[in-house]
Amino acid sequence: MSEETRLRVLRAAEELGYHPHLLARNLAHGRTRNLGLITPISLEHLFASAGFFSQLIRGMHRAALEAGYNLSLHIAESEEEAVERIRDVVRGRSVDGLLITNPTVASPYLRDLKRHRIPYVFIGHPLEEAVYVDNDNVEVSRIGVQHLIRCGHRRIVFLNGPARFTFCIDRLRGYRAALEEAGIPYREELVWQSELVESAAYEVVYRLAPRHEFTAVFAGSDVQAVGAIRALRDRGLEVPDDVAVVCVNNTDLARHFIPSLTTVDLHEYWLGYWAVKRLLQAVEGERTEHPLLIPGELVVRESCGCREQRPGPEGGGAAEGTERPTERSV
Amino acid sequence: MSEETRLRVLRAAEELGYHPHLLARNLAHGRTRNLGLITPISLEHLFASAGFFSQLIRGMHRAALEAGYNLSLHIAESEEEAVERIRDVVRGRSVDGLLITNPTVASPYLRDLKRHRIPYVFIGHPLEEAVYVDNDNVEVSRIGVQHLIRCGHRRIVFLNGPARFTFCIDRLRGYRAALEEAGIPYREELVWQSELVESAAYEVVYRLAPRHEFTAVFAGSDVQAVGAIRALRDRGLEVPDDVAVVCVNNTDLARHFIPSLTTVDLHEYWLGYWAVKRLLQAVEGERTEHPLLIPGELVVRESCGCREQRPGPEGGGAAEGTERPTERSV
DNA sequence: CTGAAAGCGCTAACAA
DNA sequence: TTGTTAGCGCTTTCAG
Numbered sequence: 190m191s192e193e194t195r196l197r198v199l200r201a202a203e204e205l206g207y208h209p210h211l212l213a214r215n216l217a218h219g220r221t222r223n224l225g226l227i228t229p230i231s232l233e234h235l236f237a238s239a240g241f242f243s244q245l246i247r248g249m250h251r252a253a254l255e256a257g258y259n260l261s262l263h264i265a266e267s268e269e270e271a272v273e274r275i276r277d278v279v280r281g282r283s284v285d286g287l288l289i290t291n292p293t294v295a296s297p298y299l300r301d302l303k304r305h306r307i308p309y310v311f312i313g314h315p316l317e318e319a320v321y322v323d324n325d326n327v328e329v330s331r332i333g334v335q336h337l338i339r340c341g342h343r344r345i346v347f348l349n350g351p352a353r354f355t356f357c358i359d360r361l362r363g364y365r366a367a368l369e370e371a372g373i374p375y376r377e378e379l380v381w382q383s384e385l386v387e388s389a390a391y392e393v394v395y396r397l398a399p400r401h402e403f404t405a406v407f408a409g410s411d412v413q414a415v416g417a418i419r420a421l422r423d424r425g426l427e428v429p430d431d432v433a434v435v436c437v438n439n440t441d442l443a444r445h446f447i448p449s450l451t452t453v454d455l456h457e458y459w460l461g462y463w464a465v466k467r468l469l470q471a472v473e474g475e476r477t478e479h480p481l482l483i484p485g486e487l488v489v490r491e492s493c494g495c496r497e498q499r500p501g502p503e504g505g506g507a508a509e510g511t512e513r514p515t516e517r518s519v
Numbered sequence: 520m521s522e523e524t525r526l527r528v529l530r531a532a533e534e535l536g537y538h539p540h541l542l543a544r545n546l547a548h549g550r551t552r553n554l555g556l557i558t559p560i561s562l563e564h565l566f567a568s569a570g571f572f573s574q575l576i577r578g579m580h581r582a583a584l585e586a587g588y589n590l591s592l593h594i595a596e597s598e599e600e601a602v603e604r605i606r607d608v609v610r611g612r613s614v615d616g617l618l619i620t621n622p623t624v625a626s627p628y629l630r631d632l633k634r635h636r637i638p639y640v641f642i643g644h645p646l647e648e649a650v651y652v653d654n655d656n657v658e659v660s661r662i663g664v665q666h667l668i669r670c671g672h673r674r675i676v677f678l679n680g681p682a683r684f685t686f687c688i689d690r691l692r693g694y695r696a697a698l699e700e701a702g703i704p705y706r707e708e709l710v711w712q713s714e715l716v717e718s719a720a721y722e723v724v725y726r727l728a729p730r731h732e733f734t735a736v737f738a739g740s741d742v743q744a745v746g747a748i749r750a751l752r753d754r755g756l757e758v759p760d761d762v763a764v765v766c767v768n769n770t771d772l773a774r775h776f777i778p779s780l781t782t783v784d785l786h787e788y789w790l791g792y793w794a795v796k797r798l799l800q801a802v803e804g805e806r807t808e809h810p811l812l813i814p815g816e817l818v819v820r821e822s823c824g825c826r827e828q829r830p831g832p833e834g835g836g837a838a839e840g841t842e843r844p845t846e847r848s849v
Numbered sequence: 850c851t852g853a854a855a856g857c858g859c860t861a862a863c864a865a
Numbered sequence: 866t867t868g869t870t871a872g873c874g875c876t877t878t879c880a881g
Contacts (some may be wrong), residue, residue, distance in 0.1 A: 211611035212546045213874035216857050221542060223591070241572045250594045259613065261553070264580045277649045281541035283589065387775060391832035415775045416832055423830040442771050443744045445717060500753040502721035502746055543858035546873050 224253055224468060225284035227263045228348030230291045231299070231351060234254075238439045241457050246314070249288065249462030256469050258285075272298045279305045286472045288312060290466055291319070294353060306470035312464050314355055320471065322481055323463040324455050326356045329485035330363030333407050333435045335454045336487055338371045340495045342405035342433055347380045348390060348417055350409045360437075379403060383413060390416025398424050405493075408436035411443045414450055414492070429494030439488050448491035449503050458485050552582055554732045554798060555614035557593045559601030559628070560621045570770045570788050573640070578791030579618065586799050588615075602628045606840055608783045609635045616802045618642060618794055622651070624683060638801035640792050650801065652794040652811055654785050659815035660693030663737050663765045663783045666817055668701045670825045672735035672763055675703075678747055690739060691769075701788045709733060713743060716790055718841050720746030728754050735823075740767035741773045744822070759824030769818050778821035779833055811820060 214220050226249065228242075246260075249490035255450060265271035271289075275298045276283050286308040289298070291445045303310055311321035330347075337345050342438060347364045350357040361380065368375050381397055383389040390413035392404075398421060406421075408414035414436035418428045419430060426432050428448055436443065439454035466479045492501075543553050556579065558572075576590075583590045593608060595601035601619075607627045608614050616638040619628070622645035629647060632639055641651035660677075666673050677694045691710065700704050711727055713719040714728040720743040724736075726752060736751075737743035744766035748758045756762050758778055766773065769784035796809045819826060820833075 208610035211613045212542060212551060213857090214876075216542045216546050216859090217874080217876045219857070240570065246592065247594060250592055262576065262590045262592060264577055268677075280538035282538075285542045388832040412771065419777075419832060440771070441742065442775055445742065445772055445774065447749070447777060472866050499758055502718040502749060517595065540858050543873090544860075546875090547858080547860040549873070 202440075203452045206207055208432050220285050222257060223259045223281055223284045224249075224465065224472075225261050225263050225278050225287045227271055227274055227287055228291065228506045229264065229265050229268045229289065229293075231266045240454065241438070241455070242260065244457035245290075245461040248458035249465045251458075252462045252465035252469070257389075258465075258469070262519075268293065268295055268297055275301055279307050282326070282384075284393075286310075286468045288468060292319070292355070308468060310464055310468045310471070312460060316355065320467065322460060322467055322479075322483070324356065325482035325484050327358035327363040327366065329437055329453050329455065330360040330407065330409075330483075331367045332363075332485055332487050333437065334364050334367035335370075336407045336451070336493060336495075337407060337433060337435055338367060338373070340405070340433060340493055343371075343373050344376075345379065345402040345405045345407055346401070346403045348408040348413050349380060350381060350385050350413070351380050355464075357468065358407065359450055360402060364407065383416070385410055385413065387412045387416035387419075389413075391420045392416075393500070394420035395423060398426065399401075403432070405433040411438040411440050411446075411450060411452065415442065415446060418446075418492070429492050433494045434492040436492075437485070443488075443490070444503060446492075451493040452488050453485040454488050455485055456483050526817070543823065550615050551613055552587060553589050553591050553614045554579075554795065555591050555593050555608050555617050555803075557595065557604055557608075557617055557619045557628075558621065559595050559598045559619065559623075561596045571768070571785070574787035575620075575791040578788035578793075579795045580791075581788075582792045582795035582799070584714065586795075588795075588799070591796075598623065598625055598627055605631060609637050610623055616798045618639075618798060622649070622685070624685075638798060640794055640798045642790060646685065650797065652790060652797055652809075652813070653814035654790060655814050656689035657696065658812075659694040659783050659785065660690040660737065660739075661697045662693075662815055662817050663695035663767065664694050665700075666819070666823060666825075667735045667737060667763060667765055668697060669705070670735070670763060670823055673701075673703050674733040675735045675737055676731070676733045677708065678711060678736055678738040678743050679712050680715050680743070680823070681783070683713060687739065694737065699844055704838040705789065713746070715740055715743065717742045717746035717749075720744075721750045722746075724750035727754060728756065733762070735763040735765070741766055741768040741770050741776075741780060741782065745772065745776060748776075748778075750823070758834050763824045764821075764822040773818075773820070774833060776822075781820045781823040782818050784818050785815055787812050807813065 192249040205486040226246070250260050261284060263274040265274050271449060275287065279301065288310055292311045292313050296315050296317065298321070309320065312317055312323070314321045314323045334345060338415045347361070349361060353477050378401060381393050381467055383393040389513045390408070406417050408417055414434055418434060421428060421432055428434050437453045439452045443450035460483045463479050463483065464477065469475050470479065527594065580590050591614060593604040593813065595604050604676065605617065609631065618640055620642040622641045624646055626645045626647065629649070640740035641649055641746050642653070644651045644653045664675060677691070679691055682688060695705055708731060711723050712722040720738070724747040736747050740748055740815050744764050748764060751758060751762055758764050764780045767783045769782045773782045790813045793809050793813065
């Protein structure tokens with residue numbers, strides 16, 4: 190066919206206002222060009238931070254768009270509901286692949302998933318073998334703890350989340366690794382644990398703080414850090430003067446809290462982006478290799494005490510660590 | 520057809536593992552059972568708060584699910600991109616209706632929308648006439664300012680957002696209404712304006728605070744409140760002792776900041792829920808009347824100074840105003 | 850290279 | 866009631 194006729198046809202189509210009907214095309218092709226996102230946990234608790242979700246979804250959407258796919262939302266408030274959502278969606282064949290966040294030890298949907306041989310990828314890693322993309326959580330806490338060690342701390346409390354989350358298990362490994370590298374003995378009594386809400390963190394720290402000697406706290410999330418800081422204060426310990434604090438999750442709260450929090454940014458955008466890329470690999474045999482583990486990045490602010498404090502917005506030197514480098518290539 | 524045969528058929532279908540193919544069904548029906556969400560602004564700035572989005576989307580998803588619809592995401596980082604997203608989606612006929620957030624004065628997609636006569640509803644209200652669901656923003660600021668007045672304040676600064684957002688225009692009306700009701704004269708010099716980020720709020724307040732007399736600030740968002748509080752502090756004014764602060768947006772930041780912030784909760788969940796309900800009205804002629812304006816709700820914490828402070832998590836009396844009443848009926 | 854026809858899996862309209 | 870058939874709007878295959 191000549192180039193000229195091609196263009197003439199295209200122009201005619203344009204004039205007549207013709208546009209292909211995607212549903213019909215997809216039916217003929219036997220695919221939907223839809224990717225489903227399943228969240229088997231209430232969104233507020235999704236990775237312990239509301240902001241996490243919007244970034245994650247943004248990255249996912251970008252990758253999907255690049256490949257001409259749509260992202261459809263299937264929010265469940267529990268794993269049981271997730272089982273239903275997944276069942277509906279695979280039965281109706283309304284998606285070509287599934288993205289599933291927050292896998293747990295239980296992951297009751299895994300059976301259905303394997304039986305129906307629909308492509309899927311987890312965000313976070315389950316215990317059972319499965320395709321996943323995750324933060325490099327070992328690295329994440331290693332980075333945070335290393336920073337505290339460089340600031341001169343040797344007695345560092347780790348305020349971790351519950352061990353039922355696989356990422357908390359990984360984080361503990363990173364904590365130990367950092368200590369070991371610095372030749373600091375690991376002390377079990379300095380590893381504390383709380384649920385991922387402020388009040389729980391407050392209580393644990395308020396109770397345990399007087400019983401131990403320590404000069405720094407590494408907290409598993411921003412809200413836990415805030416709970417810890419409040420508890421320390423109520424025990425007469427100021428942050429960062431008496432105790433240094435570093436945490437995970439670079440959120441609005443971390444940025445704006447007083448003192449502003451030194452955090453490890455999780456780069457949720459890229460977590461979502463690569464999760465979709467990887468799913469697409471399975472869906473249409475894309476051949477490129479994609480990262481599985483997204484590195485974290487330290488953002489130094491006031492709570493670790495290694496930066497001089499100046500007055501101004503964000504309590505000091507707004508320039509650095511203010512902009513989220515969420516879209517930098519990893 | 521007898522009930523018995525009906526059941527036998529159903530059982531047979533079950534045994535053979537038959538499930539209807541949604542794509543085919545929808546093609547035959549000439550509809551998609553898909554609702555598209557368009558966000559013509561970067562998600563971080565969506566209504567000036569990251570948490571806003573997850574709640575909004577959760578409400579939307581719930582309403583869609585109840586009606587057997589899917590929610591598909593179309594994130595744009597600008598209005599120009601939104602135009603593209605919308606064009607693609609209506610041309611491919613891949614959604615039955617559209618939800619569009621953050622309409623502005625420009626709203627360049629309105630033309631296409633009207634031409635293609637696809638059902639749509641805005642979240643927030645544009646200037647041009649259009650179907651929308653919105654927060655009752657006049658009420659929202661009236662509630663906040665009223666609270667300050669009840670606390671005994673009469674010289675109340677309003678730190679508003681930019682007037683290019685329609686909600687900021689509404690908020691100003693509520694501010695004036697509250698003053699008027701209390702017989703307090705309106706003073707233009709007490710209405711300040713900043714972009715919806717902390718640094719901008721800081722600068723405005725730092726600059727204007729020494730030039731005026733006031734005992735309270737009503738801020739248009741949580742981050743603006745934080746910027747204001749920091750600026751006041753750098754001017755030697757403590758919150759809530761010297762200046763009381765109330766703001767809009769009941770976020771993690773508002774909850775956990777020190778002092779914790781008295782806010783007006785926007786009930787984003789219901790905003791999303793009713794937006795979808797209303798869209799479905801247009802899509803399939805549902806007949807019930809749905810609310811158009813979602814009321815806000817005051818959550819009293821420390822920053823307004825009318826509550827005694829106690830030590831503990833969240834800086835005092837965690838019980839009240841801690842749980843988000845997001846799913847209460849409106 | 851072009852045109853006709855079959856089929857994707859369902860719905861709806863029409864005979865039987 | 867039941868069975869048959871013609872679409873829905875596209876892709877793909879197979880003759881012409």
